[in-house]
Amino acid sequence: MRPAPALAAIMLAAVAATGCVYRMDIQQGNLLDAEQVEQVEVGMTRSQVRFLLGTPMVIDSFDTERWDYVYSLRRGHSRKVERRHLVVWFEGDKVARIEEPLPVPRKPSPAAG
Secondary structure (H helix, E strand, O other): OOHHHHHHHHHHHHHHHHOOOOOOOEEEEOOOOHHHHHHOOOOOEHHHHHHHHOOOOEEOOOOOOEEEEEEEEEOOOOOOEEEEEEEEEEEOOEEEEEEEEEOOOOOOOOOOO
16 A cells, blocks of 8 residues: 555645635724715704714824724725825814814716716
8 A cells, every 4th residue: 555645645635624714704893874974064963973974993082172082994805905084183072173184985986887
């Protein structure tokens, strides 16, 4: 009997199987939809913003006038990380301005026909 070919086949199968490891998508933060972000307007209250976008990922305890909505997504084996960031600034209880350091990707508009 020749065990070498059988052993080689088993080892080859084991090596091939290790390349097929499933890696799940990793999402963190607030998933921001462009339509929701567009609805946020200067003058809205904190509760209105929270209703539209959810609870912010970061509320700075030293600057209560700023809410940060942060989102990241890493898909499976990809090294690329998709990031989104929205900052809502308040004066008192009202939105003063909205910033998008990392803009929310927009859906392509349908072609006019």
